[in-house]
Every structure is written in structure tokens, then in C-alpha cells.
Amino acid sequence: FKSKQKNMTVMLTRSNDLYEMRQAALQRMHELQLQSEREEAEFRQESEHLDIVVSEQARMFTNVHQTALKRKERDLATRIASGKLDSEEEMRLRNKLKALTTVLEKQEANITMTEKSVQTYEEAFQKLYDHSGLNCIQSIVDRFVRDEDDNFSLFKYIQRLNKDIEREEDVLRRTKEEMYKYKQEL
Numbered sequence: 001f002k003s004k005q006k007n008m009t010v011m012l013t014r015s016n017d018l019y020e021m022r023q024a025a026l027q028r029m030h031e032l033q034l035q036s037e038r039e040e041a042e043f044r045q046e047s048e049h050l051d052i053v054v055s056e057q058a059r060m061f062t063n064v065h066q067t068a069l070k071r072k073e074r075d076l077a078t079r080i081a082s083g084k085l086d087s088e089e090e091m092r093l094r095n096k097l098k099a100l101t102t103v104l105e106k107q108e109a110n111i112t113m114t115e116k117s118v119q120t121y122e123e124a125f126q127k128l129y130d131h132s133g134l135n136c137i138q139s140i141v142d143r144f145v146r147d148e149d150d151n152f153s154l155f156k157y158i159q160r161l162n163k164d165i166e167r168e169e170d171v172l173r174r175t176k177e178e179m180y181k182y183k184q185e186l
Contacts (some may be wrong), residue, residue: 039121
């Protein structure tokens with residue numbers, strides 16, 4: 001009887017632990033879903049912004065580069081013809097080109113980081129899709145919640161059975177005690 005009680009206590013403790021783990025998993029899943037939605041929205045917004053910035057930078061770089069080339073060619077031709085090359089002007093143009101190159105490199109690095117984040121999310125979602133056999137996040141979430149509800153129902157059923165077993169064992173114990181008592185009286 002004591003070992004059964006101990007087993008039931010262990011089972012109840014384990015059931016309670018599993019229930020707490022379920023609740024924590026549901027909470028974590030909800031938090032991750034919210035985080036994923038936020039990050040996806042932020043990514044879309046940042047991606048749109050970066051597309052605009054990159055396009056503008058590319059256009060500006062192309063315009064500056066073409067203007068600088070035309071001016072440089074014209075000035076260089078004039079200065080070569082007159083024999084007066086201005087190293088200060090050449091240095092200024094080089095610095096401007098360096099600054100534009102640095103901005104472009106930073107934008108390219110941001111795009112690369114964003115693309116890696118998107119790829120990581122896509123791989124994680126693909127693993128979820130492959131494992132679950134489902135093709136959308138909401139279906140996966142719905143299945144998880146349904147399975148957790150089923151597990152909780154089973155948990156409650158096991159608890160009811162354990163209580164019934166305890167009650168029956170108590171009745172059996174009392175009956176045996178009474179039998180022993182009556183045997184002693186005979």
C-alpha cells in the first residue's frame with residue numbers, strides 16, 4: 001500500500017511537473033510567435049527602407065560617379081592642355097568617392113545581415129513544416145495547442161483514476177482490517 005501511495009505521489013508530482021512544463025511551453029510558444037511576427041514586420045519595414053536607401057545610394061553613386069568622371073575628364077583635359085594639374089582637386093574627388101564607397105559598403109553589409117536573418121527564419125520554419133507535415137504556422141500552432149489540450153485531458157483522467165484507486169485501496173484496507181478484527185474475535 002505504501003509503495004502504491006509512493007508511486008501515486010510520484011505520478012502526481014510528475015503529472016504536475018508535466019503540466020507546468022506544458023504551460024511554460026505554451027507561454028514560450030506564444031512569446032516566440034509574437035516575437036516572430038514582430039521581427040517579420042520589422043524585417044519587411046527595414047527591407048523596404050533598405051531597398052529605397054540602396055536604390056537612392058546607387059542612383060546617387062552613379063550620378064556622382066558619372067558627373068565626377070565627366071568633370072574629371074574635362075578638367076583633366078583642360079589642365080593637361082594648360083599644364084596645370086591641381087592635386088588638391090584630385091584629392092577632394094578621391095575623398096568624396098571614398099566616402100560614397102564606405103556608405104555603400106555599410107548598406108551592403110546591412111542587406112547581407114538581413115538576408116541571413118531571413119534565411120535563418122526560413123530554415124526554422126521549413127524544419128517545422130517538414131516535421132509537422134503542415135504548411136503554415138497557424139496550422140502548426142493549432143495542432144500543438146490541440147495536442148496539449150489532449151495531453152492535459154489525459155492528465156486529468158489519470159488523476160481521477162489515481163483518486164479512485166486510492167479510494168478503493170482505502171476501502172480494501174479497511175475491509176481487511178475488519179476481517180482481521182472479526183477473525184480475532186472468533
